[in-house]
Amino acid sequence: MTDAFFPSDDDAGFDEDGFDAACLRATIDLGAIKANWLEMQRLSGRARTAAVVKANAYGMGIEPVAETLYAAGARDFFVATAQEGAELRPFAPDARIFVLSGLWPGLEPVFFDYELVPVINSEEQLAFFMGLLAEHGEYPCALHVDTGMTRLGLSPEEALALADDPARPASFSPVLVMSHLACADTPDHPLNARQLALFRQVTEAFDGVEASLANSAGVHLGPDYHFDLTRPGIATYGGQAVNGATNAMVPVVTAEARILQIRAAKAGESVSYGAAAVLARDSRIAIVGAGYADGFHRSGSSAGVPLRGALEQGAHGVLHGRRVPQIGRITMDLTMFDVTDVPGARAGDYVELFGPNLSITQAAAAAGTIDYELLTSLGHRFDRLYLDPED
Numbered sequence: 064m065t066d067a068f069f070p071s072d073d074d075a076g077f078d079e080d081g082f083d084a085a086c087l088r089a090t091i092d093l094g095a096i097k098a099n100w101l102e103m104q105r106l107s108g109r110a111r112t113a114a115v116v117k118a119n120a121y122g123m124g125i126e127p128v129a130e131t132l133y134a135a136g137a138r139d140f141f142v143a144t145a146q147e148g149a150e151l152r153p154f155a156p157d158a159r160i161f162v163l164s165g166l167w168p169g170l171e172p173v174f175f176d177y178e179l180v181p182v183i184n185s186e187e188q189l190a191f192f193m194g195l196l197a198e199h200g201e202y203p204c205a206l207h208v209d210t211g212m213t214r215l216g217l218s219p220e221e222a223l224a225l226a227d228d229p230a231r232p233a234s235f236s237p238v239l240v241m242s243h244l245a246c247a248d249t250p251d252h253p254l255n256a257r258q259l260a261l262f263r264q265v266t267e268a269f270d271g272v273e274a275s276l277a278n279s280a281g282v283h284l285g286p287d288y289h290f291d292l293t294r295p296g297i298a299t300y301g302g303q304a305v306n307g308a309t310n311a312m313v314p315v316v317t318a319e320a321r322i323l324q325i326r327a328a329k330a331g332e333s334v335s336y337g338a339a340a341v342l343a344r345d346s347r348i349a350i351v352g353a354g355y356a357d358g359f360h361r362s363g364s365s366a367g368v369p370l371r372g373a374l375e376q377g378a379h380g381v382l383h384g385r386r387v388p389q390i391g392r393i394t395m396d397l398t399m400f401d402v403t404d405v406p407g408a409r410a411g412d413y414v415e416l417f418g419p420n421l422s423i424t425q426a427a428a429a430a431g432t433i434d435y436e437l438l439t440s441l442g443h444r445f446d447r448l449y450l451d452p453e454d
């Protein structure tokens with residue numbers, strides 16, 4: 064039975080953690096993450112480069128990624144929540160960890176215990192933080208100013224008023240003033256220059272305080288946007304930062320799932336829920352053990368989902384070096400691919416969902432989304448294998 068199920072003894076070996084036998088496997092190249100981060104550092108010129116490791120390091124795993132980037136020299140880290148900061152601390156022992164969502168009543172012990180730096184986003188957070196300073200004395204913080212994103216941040220007017228406030232306590236000493244670009248992925252968008260001009264006003268008012276504006280795409284906008292610290296996230300993980308540009312980053316993740324069964328089906332028969340895909344020819348259909356619960360988004364289904372009205376092509380996989388189209392609706396745990404044109408296809412084979420042969424940008428586009436969402440959706444059922452930078 065084993066021989067029939069697994070293509071060869073070589074492929075069938077069970078390694079210590081069962082990776083070779085996993086139904087879903089993700090190979091994450093830490094060397095690529097390191098190389099990409101170093102490239103963003105090079106592109107950042109004189110500015111320092113932070114490591115953005117929110118959302119479990121964009122789904123790639125906070126521990127191995129943080130260890131890799133810390134070893135590569137990162138000493139400034141950004142996370143979204145205090146919980147993420149606490150999780151990160153052991154892997155970035157003496158680094159500055161900025162918490163983008165800021166500090167709320169009840170979270171002070173986490174910030175103090177793990178020495179997290181709150182990003183102050185609003186007048187409410189500022190008032191609460193000032194109260195803490197009065198009670199506990201000096202503590203670092205970052206100030207986030209909204210220059211055009213209409214998301215988190217003090218307004219430029221609020222920030223300028225704060226800079227000029229004579230009643231500002233001496234213990235209030237922000238270590239960073241930051242803002243976030245809304246359209247950096249579209250280099251000629253006029254909002255970029257408007258945000259830059261507003262941010263300059265604010266940084267001038269906070270003379271002597273370090274400043275940070277650029278995410279991955281912002282780094283590509285050039286030195287005017289770099290200030291003292293850049294914050295590239297997606298580029299570190301091999302994603303597309305600038306719309307339409309060639310992506311020079313090294314791919315980081317290969318996501319694969321096994322064929323569990325191959326079905327012969329006749330022309331005219333339908334595949335999957337809703338019978339939305341009707342076969343035009345006699346076909347061999349591979350049933351693969353990955354679905355939308357694993358981050359293989361249902362919106363990428365070849366048929367039977369609203370997106371197919373707007374985008375012609377659904378998702379694909381790669382099997383034995385050939386692109387195979389996904390067929391019918393993607394389900395929670397299973398996805399069907401048409402492997403009629405891959406005669407050697409058999410149960411036990413792995414289909415690449417994205418990786419070196421199918422970029423995350425292409426895979427994301429087929430599901431109507433972006434690299435960021437594809438990476439951060441990579442499900443818990445994937446067995447993750449890390450390739451060390453030295454390998």
Ligand SMILES: *Cc1c(COP(=O)(O)O)cnc(C)c1O
Pocket residue numbers: 115117163243277278279280294295296297298
């Ligand atoms: C996520 C995030 C980044 C990183 O953005 P990328 O586009 O992934 O490079 C930088 N700054 C802030 C405030 C963020 O939320």
